[in-house]
Amino acid sequence: MKKNKTFAIIGGGPGGLTLARLLQLKGVDVKVYERDFNQEVRVQGATLDLHQESGLKALCAAGLMDEFYANFRPGAGKLRVVDKDAIIKMDWDEEEGQEENRPEIDRGPLRNILLNSLAPGTVVWDSQYLSMVPYGNQWKISFKNGSSATADIVIAVDGANSRVRPLITAITPVYSGVTIVEGNVYHADKNAARLQKLLGGGKIFALGEGKSLILSAKGDGSISFYTGCKVEESWLQDSGVDFSDKSAVFDWFKTEFGSWNEIWQELFQGDEFFFVPRPQYHFPTDQQWTSLPNLTMIGDAAHRMPPYTGEGVNIAMLDALELSECLTNETFPTIAEAIAYFEKQMLSRASASTQSALASTEMLHSDDGLERLIQLFDDFSEPVKKDFAEPLKK
Ligand SMILES: Cc1cc2nc3c(=O)[nH]c(=O)nc-3n(C[C@H](O)[C@H](O)[C@H](O)COP(=O)(O)OP(=O)(O)OC[C@H]3O[C@@H](n4cnc5c(N)ncnc54)[C@H](O)[C@@H]3O)c2cc1C
Known part of the structure; x- marks a missing residue:
């Protein structure tokens, strides 16, 4: 099936890079x-725990476990649950042996491991997808920088706001009721x-008044965090907050989290800053579409969802593994059948x-x-410990 075919992956996040590596191991001609x-470019976002049955399974198939264990962060999985006054309510740590089940790694090192595993020139940087049209039996892809490329098979892995997805289905995302501000x-x-x-x-989960604040310590000495508030879908426009202005975001935080302990305000005290508002959407749980013969999608492009179960990267990588296996498995007579089979499994899992x-989004943002x-x-x-840590002084 793969003979003399060219594959284009749109998007070099964890899903796209894992797929590229796995396809290359099977001798496929692939570009990202x-x-x-x-x-x-500095990779933002919290530390990730990779799961045995998904993220780690894909990395193992990619032959990258040694690189993973050279870069993972032992102990980063411990979780502290606190109330809005930063009073510790529960400390949880992996039980002995458990740590290997869900080891943690920062996004930057994970991305580097995957990038370094690819043949030189596999990733074509500065290639923002704009549009794609049929071109004989192939696709012709146009990028914002004016360049274009052709490929026999295209896989969209361009994340939650996928620009490629509308070519596959008209199903649109549903607002979950919660908007995050990530920083x-x-x-x-x-x-x-x-x-x-x-x-x-x-990591810290701080919960109170139906709001959440999730923090994670990163290996580069920074803290990544995201707030979660139940607001209208139009909040981003209505609030008028300028997210490129630190003092405007800080003012919003001081109002929105006004009754919370002032310790949380440290999140806004650095000189270098980074804030992104992210209204949380998901695709309908019964979404389905008719498979196309030479175009498919994986990861957030196919099944975006709020991040509260820590599954997103893991299932994007599992998608990559399963799709690579289907596309290179000679028991499928055609690529179209391989894609159809893969999508059925993916949609059920998603x-x-x-x-x-x-369910987690609802729980974390409920009054109790x-x-x-x-x-x-x-x-x-x-x-491991509960209710005996010294309460933090207000
Ligand atoms: C605040 C927050 C916390 C999260 N925490 C976790 C967690 O703890 N654990 C976990 O497993 N998941 C977590 N997730 C979810 C996780 O980030 C995603 O599910 C995961 O990154 C999806 O991988 P992906 O490869 O499909 O897409 P992405 O990681 O979004 O990668 C998409 C790639 O495509 C590129 N791209 C986008 N548009 C274009 C275009 N037009 N042309 C070319 N390239 C393009 C992007 O630059 C990016 O490199 C979290 C998400 C958020 C928002």
Whole structure:
């Protein structure tokens, strides 16, 4: 099937790069078109835990476990649950042996591992996809920088706001009711010293009044965080907050989280800053479409969902593994049949993941979200410590 065919992957995030690596291992001629200007662009976002049955399974098939273990972050999975006053309600750590089940890695190192595994020239940087038209039996792809490319098979891995997806289905996303503001505090030892200490190298879930604040310590000494608030879908436009202006975002935070302990304000005290508002959408859990013979999609492009179950990267990488296996499995007589089979499995899995992501979103943003989260840990695991840490002084 793969003989003499060219494959184009749109988007070089974890899903797209994993797919490129796995296809290359099977001798496939593949290029990745990525909108980032180059490899040096700083990768934002929280530390990720990779799961045995998905993210790690894909990395293992990609032959990259040694590289992974040279870059992972032991201990980064410990979780502290606090209330809005930063009073510790529960500490949870991996039980012995568990850490290997869901080891943590920062996004930047994960991306570098995948990039370094690819043949030189596989990723074509500064290639922001604009449009695509049939071109004989192929696709002709146009990019914002004026260049174009052709390919026999295109795989869209261009994330939650995929520009390619409308060529596959007209199904649009549904607003989940929660909008996130994502940010990063660089040099946290200096700019957010008390929060850095409270984090202790792990993650914090702070919950109260139906709002969430999730922090994660990163290996480069920064803290990544995201707020979660139940607001109207149009909040971004209505609020008038200028997210390129730190003081405007800080003013919004001081109002929205006005009754929370002032310690959280450290998140806005650095000189370098980065904020992105992200209204949280998901695709309908029963979404389906008729498969195309030479175009498909994986990852967030196919099944975006709120991040509260920590599955997004993992299932994007599992999609990559399963799609690579289908596309290179000679038991499928045609690529069209391979894509149809793959999409059926993917949609079924994504439906279940979306349902649990929505349930977590509702729980964490309910009035008793804190109690419900602690109860959940009580039901499913044994917290290492509970309720005995010294409350943080106000
Ligand atoms: C705040 C937050 C926290 C999260 N936390 C976690 C977590 O803890 N664990 C977890 O597993 N998941 C988490 N997720 C979800 C996770 O980030 C996504 O599910 C995952 O990154 C999806 O991978 P992807 O490769 O499909 O898409 P992306 O990671 O979005 O990658 C898409 C790539 O395509 C490129 N691109 C976009 N548009 C174009 C274009 N037009 N042309 C060319 N290239 C383009 C982008 O630059 C990017 O490199 C979180 C998400 C958010 C927002």
